Amino acid sequence: MDLISYVLIFCLIWASFHFLKSNSPKLPPGPYPLPIIGNILELGQNPHKSLAKLSKIYGPIMHLKFGSINTIVVSSPEIAKEILQKHDYAFPTRITTAATQAHGHHKTSVACLPAGSQWRILRKICKEQMFSTQRLDASRGLRHAKLQKLLKYVQECCVNGKAMDIREAAFVTSLNLISNTLFSLDFAEYNTGSSQELQEIVHGVMRVMGSPNLVDYFPILGWFDPQGIKREAEYYFGKLLAIFDGIINQRQLEMEQNLVSPRKDDLLQALLQISQGSEYELSRNDINHLLLDLFVAGTDTTTITVEWAMTELLSNPHLLSKAKRELLAIIGENKQVEEYDISKLPYLQAIIKETFRYHPPGPYILRCKDGNEELEINNYIIPHNALILVNIWAIGRDPSVWPNQNSFEPERFLSGEIDIKGHNFELIPFGAGRRICPGLSLAYRMVHLMLASLIHNFDWKLESGIKLEEVDMTEKFGLSLQKAVALKAVPLERLIKPVLHIS
Numbered sequence: 001m002d003l004i005s006y007v008l009i010f011c012l013i014w015a016s017f018h019f020l021k022s023n024s025p026k027l028p029p030g031p032y033p034l035p036i037i038g039n040i041l042e043l044g045q046n047p048h049k050s051l052a053k054l055s056k057i058y059g060p061i062m063h064l065k066f067g068s069i070n071t072i073v074v075s076s077p078e079i080a081k082e083i084l085q086k087h088d089y090a091f092p093t094r095i096t097t098a099a100t101q102a103h104g105h106h107k108t109s110v111a112c113l114p115a116g117s118q119w120r121i122l123r124k125i126c127k128e129q130m131f132s133t134q135r136l137d138a139s140r141g142l143r144h145a146k147l148q149k150l151l152k153y154v155q156e157c158c159v160n161g162k163a164m165d166i167r168e169a170a171f172v173t174s175l176n177l178i179s180n181t182l183f184s185l186d187f188a189e190y191n192t193g194s195s196q197e198l199q200e201i202v203h204g205v206m207r208v209m210g211s212p213n214l215v216d217y218f219p220i221l222g223w224f225d226p227q228g229i230k231r232e233a234e235y236y237f238g239k240l241l242a243i244f245d246g247i248i249n250q251r252q253l254e255m256e257q258n259l260v261s262p263r264k265d266d267l268l269q270a271l272l273q274i275s276q277g278s279e280y281e282l283s284r285n286d287i288n289h290l291l292l293d294l295f296v297a298g299t300d301t302t303t304i305t306v307e308w309a310m311t312e313l314l315s316n317p318h319l320l321s322k323a324k325r326e327l328l329a330i331i332g333e334n335k336q337v338e339e340y341d342i343s344k345l346p347y348l349q350a351i352i353k354e355t356f357r358y359h360p361p362g363p364y365i366l367r368c369k370d371g372n373e374e375l376e377i378n379n380y381i382i383p384h385n386a387l388i389l390v391n392i393w394a395i396g397r398d399p400s401v402w403p404n405q406n407s408f409e410p411e412r413f414l415s416g417e418i419d420i421k422g423h424n425f426e427l428i429p430f431g432a433g434r435r436i437c438p439g440l441s442l443a444y445r446m447v448h449l450m451l452a453s454l455i456h457n458f459d460w461k462l463e464s465g466i467k468l469e470e471v472d473m474t475e476k477f478g479l480s481l482q483k484a485v486a487l488k489a490v491p492l493e494r495l496i497k498p499v500l501h502i503s
């Protein structure tokens with residue numbers, strides 16, 4: 001062969017190699033990572049917004065590096081479905097962060113354990129003892145009683161012409177609903193400041209769990225804890241665990257002395273009985289950390305939903321009066337909303353769905369890739385051990401998914417085609433797949449009841465001096481997306497009369 005033939009063969013091999021390489025799966029596109037720190041600087045103060053902006057440039061599946069962690073950011077319903085439904089089994093865990101390791105929480109927490117046998121047992125116990133339709137129906141009276149207490153408090157504010165802190169009222173209600181389900185105890189009273197410490201603790205837990213922590217990207221910094229996040233997590237978890245310890249000790253004493261009278265029908269009682277039986281292995285430590293998970297996950301998310309829904313309704317009075325007309329027509333003037341009424345209130349349901357779309361209480365769904373093999377999704381490689389972050393905030397505000405994406409329009413859900421149970425990936429406020437929120441059915445009842453009770457029984461006006469267009473809509477980023485400034489509004493005697501037609 002002459003030189004020209006050699007050169008031709010070499011060019012042919014080179015071209016075929018590059019052709020094959022360009023057609024073989026590669027990492028999803030993304031911004032160029034800086035040495036060592038990767039793309040950490042891209043996150044900013046509001047990572048959910050920064051990542052949504054980046055997805056406009058790089059597309060609905062992106063690859064970023066945070067320190068040494070390969071992170072795949074998903075921002076479309078189609079790819080979310082691939083990850084959370086089709087390949088659910090390849091992503092059994094959430095990332096174990098330094099914060100979740102406080103008090104060894106990650107070793108027993110239902111929210112942190114990989115989807116293995118211990119996790120399945122905890123989910124089963126929660127389902128059987130707390131979230132089954134039968135259990136929820138049985139605890140309906142309890143929620144009714146707590147709602148009556150809320151209404152009594154609103155009535156007092158109404159009589160005094162006093163602006164009410166909607167967040168505080170929603171928090172005390174959610175707190176007592178959960179604390180009664182878990183322990184048969186009220187944890188707080190309205191307007192006494194009694195809920196303040198617990199509110200700080202719960203928000204503290206959500207904040208430290210959600211804050212980007214350098215230690216998670218550079219484990220070598222673990223000893224120094226430069227942002228103090230692990231220390232804060234130890235403090236907040238410690239406070240809650242100590243409260244629960246006291247309650248458990250007391251209950252055990254009562255059980256030993258046969259003093260639990262009337263017999264308590266709460267989760268703690270069920271857990272203690274299970275721990276004494278032989279069906280499941282459940283230690284005192286497991287019980288404590290399960291209670292912590294349920295307590296934190298159940299109070300903050302429901303409070304946030306009610307506060308955002310009220311904020312949107314007070315900023316859009318025509319939507320509020322439409323919701324009130326529906327309630328007056330279906331429930332009537334002198335009756336309270338009950339749980340079995342929710343299915344008859346399509347506009348109320350649409351408001352809650354729109355609140356979940358526009359203000360998802362949790363901006364992300366997190367998963368970790370299992371095993372040593374890579375996976376291919378949409379022609380891209382998902383590296384093993386990659387962190388998957390489904391940005392549901394970005395999906396909720398994507399104009400290709402939602403027309404008028406920046407406007408609060410419950411009407412878009414009136415056809416009832418989209419539900420929130422993890423089937424319609426354009427709206428997954430409770431996640432999807434095996435790890436979907438186990439508290440969905442309880443949360444569904446709580447948020448509809450709270451919102452309906454507030455708007456059915458009273459008219460509302462914004463705190464004096466605040467105009468409609470001045471209502472603060474800023475979000476505060478954490479594991480949950482709280483409203484930065486608490487909503488304050490004055491409840492008024494209800495004026496409008498029932499009409500029979502909602503259009």
Ligand code: HEM
Nearest residue numbers: 110111297298301302361429430431432435436437439443
């Ligand atoms: C509006 C209210 C709520 C919202 C929006 C919400 C949302 C979520 C989301 C997005 C997840 C992650 C799901 C996934 O990864 O696919 C989750 C998990 C979880 N939620 Fe909720 N949640 C709410 C209320 C509740 C309540 C009331 C409870 C219990 C009292 C609860 C307990 C949990 C637990 C234990 C997990 C972890 C499940 C696991 O990893 O297996 N949540 N929730």
